[in-house]
Amino acid sequence: MSPTRFASEHRWLYAGALVLLVVLAVVGVIQYGKVKTGTEAAEKAGELADAAVAAGYPRPDTGTIERTLGTDGGNVCDDPAGALKSALWKTNVSNGAAFVGQRPVIGDKRAIHAEATILKVYCPDELHRIQDRIDDLRTDTTVRR
Numbered sequence: 215m216s217p218t219r220f221a222s223e224h225r226w227l228y229a230g231a232l233v234l235l236v237v238l239a240v241v242g243v244i245q246y247g248k249v250k251t252g253t254e255a256a257e258k259a260g261e262l263a264d265a266a267v268a269a270g271y272p273r274p275d276t277g278t279i280e281r282t283l284g285t286d287g288g289n290v291c292d293d294p295a296g297a298l299k300s301a302l303w304k305t306n307v308s309n310g311a312a313f314v315g316q317r318p319v320i321g322d323k324r325a326i327h328a329e330a331t332i333l334k335v336y337c338p339d340e341l342h343r344i345q346d347r348i349d350d351l352r353t354d355t356t357v358r359r
Contacts, residue, residue, distance in 0.1 A: 255280045262335045287336030295343035323353035
């Protein structure tokens with residue numbers, strides 16, 4: 215059997231091998247993207263957990279941080295200086311009551327700066343937009359360690 219006759223009789227073998235090669239290349243590119251994203255999310259979650267420990271908080275679960283904030287900070291980095299976000303953020307610094315009993319309080323400076331830490335790690339370009347509002351808040355050490 216001549217080599218040209220073998221090649222012409224088995225074209226389906228060459229076509230199948232080519233299709234398999236393309237499929238494997240596509241799967242490899244997709245998996246590389248997932249691994250790269252997962253590594254970046256893990257690094258940022260570790261950095262945030264380290265910052266929490268440095269601020270005096272217990273070390274949070276980095277897996278939860280990865281799932282919640284991902285690589286881009288999720289909802290935290292979505293227009294942090296906007297009016298709605300600012301109002302919701304200030305509402306959380308209250309006495310914990312609901313409806314007419316809710317009153318603003320002097321928040322703990324460590325708790326107030328926690329969001330700034332998240333912004334510093336996940337979206338540092340957004341931090342300057344909210345830093346002046348953080349600095350204007352009246353804070354004190356109100357939570358015991």
